[in-house]
Amino acid sequence: MALVLSDMVGLGENNSLTLHDILAVIKGHVPEGHTFSACCPVVSDTPGYVKEPSLAEKVHCVVFVVSAAEISSYSENMKSTFHQLREHISALGVQQVALLTHVDKVCAKPSDVSQVYNGSLLKQEMLKAGALLGMPLSSMVPVKNYSEELELEPHTDTLLLTALEHVLLSVDLYLRDHPDRAASSASASS
Structure with missing residues (x-):
């Protein structure tokens, strides 16, 4: 298995990243290149949503x-x-x-x-x-x-x-x- 380092926007008081979205990334549900928005959390009908992530897709x-x-x-x-x-x-x-x-x-x-x-x-x-x-x-x-x-x-x-x-x-x-x-x-x- 190859080492993959993924960087994402930091958790802060002035950005649109939510706990829900961070956990979706960790679980491997978020498609690569996804643009996060506070008004549009990652859900199962998000375009490219990974319903059953593989081990390689998880953090x-x-x-x-x-x-x-x-x-x-x-x-x-x-x-x-x-x-x-x-x-x-x-x-x-x-x-x-x-x-x-x-x-x-x-x-x-x-x-x-x-x-x-x-x-x-x-x-x-x-x-x-x-x-x-x-x-x-x-x-x-x-x-x-x-x-x-x-x-x-x-x-x-x-x-x-x-x-x-x-x-x-x-x-x-x-x-x-x-x-x-x-x-x-x-x-x-x-």
Whole structure:
């Protein structure tokens, strides 16, 4: 099975993405290229609606992306929305990971990977992100964004690859928890 990373508009207070639509994406019902609208939620008569999604059409790991520099800007309403969303995702048995981006904005020595996990300020931001999302610290992965660099930086790459490894391990857990689905998908594709 190939790795497919899907990016979609973020959950926020000023966009048209609803909890219902997010869950439809995770369950694999939303056709590729669908345009979301608050007035037109994804339902069974939506053009291209996938009634019986295959394992490959479902999301195996949801990755929340939160900026370390913006954690304090989220409202209590958004915190509640994140918690509701996580409850629904957990009920589906889907793994969840949180990427804490822009760690260089809160970490004293962002270029030294060995120091990223030792910084008390970063740990505080990770705890805040965990409280915001309702996730344990073990589900949080700090990353430094490429924003001004003109060349690749090994320390930044190490953090990004560590995040990818965390996501892949979560996908593996999902597939282990759903062996009947993984086996039927493999035999159907043979």
